[in-house]
Amino acid sequence: MRGPGRSNALGLPDKSSAAVSRVKVSADGHGVVSHAGVGMLRELADLSGLSAGVTAALADTYRGPWIYPPGAVFADLAAAVADGATCIDGVGQLCGDREHVFGPAASTTTMWRLVDERIDAAHLPAIRAARCDARAAAWAAGAAPAAGRWLHIDLDATITIDHSDNKENAAATWKKTYGHHPLLAFLDRPEVAGGEALAGLLRAGNAGSNTAADHITVLGWALESLPAAYRPDPHDPTAHKILVRSDSAGATHKFAAECRRQGVGFSFGFAVDARVRDAVDTLNLAEAWYPAIDSSGAIRDGAWVAEATGLVEMSSWPEGTRLILRRERPHPGAQLRFTDADGMRVTAFITDTPNGVVDGQLAGLELRHRQHARVEDRIREAKTTGLRNLPCHGFDANAAWLEIILTATDLVAWTKLIGFADQPDIAGCEIDTFRYRVLHVAARITRAARRTHLRIDATWRWAHAIATAWQRLRTAFG
Incomplete structure (x- = not known):
């Protein structure tokens, strides 16, 4: 074997066998910290009043003085879950590793006790109220949606699989798996990835997909989680406009009636049954289809929309309910369904939005409903964030864990909306990328004049953006 510096058969330096320069590795570093960006989320929980609100909500669960305020423990849990912790033991390890920077943290046992004993069904409403107050503070600090625009609340359910087979209310699901079937509500915030998590209802695995009572409950919680100025008022025509979107699971008469009672609009997926297929045939004969549009407003090739309100009996739905159909060519390789007509895929939805409200008329209504699909991305990110x-x-206890997941989602969204509004590559990235770019950043710790200085790695591409965002958060709540 040729040694370092030897020549190959052609007499040229042998680069493949050149000595590799190695660095010395030792475990004696001081004054450094990884995952320093998690401190930004933790600080935001304090700045928004979330920590103080949770402490007030859980104060009566203590018989005497506490060593660690319950709100601080709750905030530590939420920040660690946002950073990727998947269990309470993992949270305790992450928080314990950061004590030299962000101060003492509660033990893992204390964290378990908070989730397993203190946040019970009787205290969850107060936790939701604390989250609502924190949302109001965050929106006042710069995270509010643009003025004059409708708020879109997306509802959808998902399956959380139980691999241990011993969790309370875990059951066989409709997907032939075993676990729980939570129903979630997200506020669509297209300017950032992830949206805001308004509410979530943990349900048994065998809970129905189209259970109207569950949809009504989650909608009520979602509306209560909005700041007071943004809540609907059916008796005030100047109140903020809100639209509730769901797939066909939400298309029940009771839920539609509840939306009308609450003063919010609705846009629900609708089953393509025999009546709808007959309407499609009539529309085809009349050539009554209009081009669909994409998010930029341009005509979408191979897709058309039409209204079938007068062709299907709709009297059992709230007054003004409209039935809109979409016809499109299936993407290459897609398998046709028996509801597809003439090689075209047909989908349907109902809405109570009248003409002239949404730009683009029918095509605009269809585009708005199609954007409900973004909730799938929200749920996928939530599953990467503890769900x-x-x-x-x-x-x-698992319902409390779900509330922590929703809080973690909100902390990330508010951080992006306030701190990274001018950094679309960060505001628009998903949670895994956000962790890599922001939360997992390394820093060096220095102390002078009785103050701790966190010096973010200057060679990191996003170092300046992180430091600027941190200062923006402090200024916004100052």
């Missing part, structure tokens, strides 16, 4: 695993045995 993939419910770590507790008790149902109430």
Whole structure:
């Protein structure tokens, strides 16, 4: 074997066997910290009043003075879940590793006790109220939606699989798996990835997909989680406009009536049954289809929309309910369904939005409903942020864990909306990328004049953006 510096058969330096320069590795570093960006989320929880609100909500669960305020423990849990922790033990390890920077943290046992004992069904409403107050503070600090625009609340359910087979209320699901079937509500914020998590209802695995009572409950919680100035008022025509979107699981008469009672509009997927297929045939004969549009307003090739309100009996739905159909060519390789007509895929939805409200008329209504699909991305990110695993045995404890997941989602969204509004590559990135770019950044710690200085790695591409965002958060709540 040729040694370093030897020549090959052609007499040229042998680069493949050149000595590799190695760095010395030792475990004696001081004054450094990884995952420093998590401190930004943790600080935001304090600045928005979330920590103080949760402390007030859980104060009566203590018999005496506490060592760690329950709101601080809750905030530590939410920040760690946003950073990727999937269980309470993992949260305790992450927080314990950061004590030299962000101060002492509660033990893992204390965290378990908060989730498993203190946040029970009786205290969850107060936790939701604390989250609502924090949202109001964050929106006042710069995270509010653009003025004059409708708010879109997306509802959808998902399956959380139980691999241990011993969690309370875990059951066989309609997808032939085993676990829980939570129903979630997200506020669509297209300017950032992830949206805001308004509410979530943990349900048994065998809960129905189109259970009207569950949809009504989650809608009520979602509206209560909005700041007071943004809530609907059916008796005030100047109140903020809100639209509730769901797939066909939400298309029940009771839920539609509840939306009308609450003063919010609706846009629900609708089953393509025999009546709808007959309407499609009539529309085809009349050539009554109009081109669909994409998000930029341009005509979408191979897709058309039409209204079938007068062709299908709709009297059982709230007054003004409209039935809109979409016809499109299936993408290459897609398998046709028996509801497809003439090789075209047909989908349907109902809405109570009248003409002239949405730009683009029918095509605009169809585009707005189609954007409900973004909720799938919200749920996928939530599963990457703790929802993939419910770590507790008790149902109430897992409901508390779900509330922590929703809080973590909000902290990330508010950080992006306030701190990174001018950084679309960060504001628009998904949670895994956000962790890599922001939360997992390394820093060096220095102390002078009784103050701790966190010096973010200057060679990191997003170092300046992170430092600027941190200062923006402090200024916004100052």
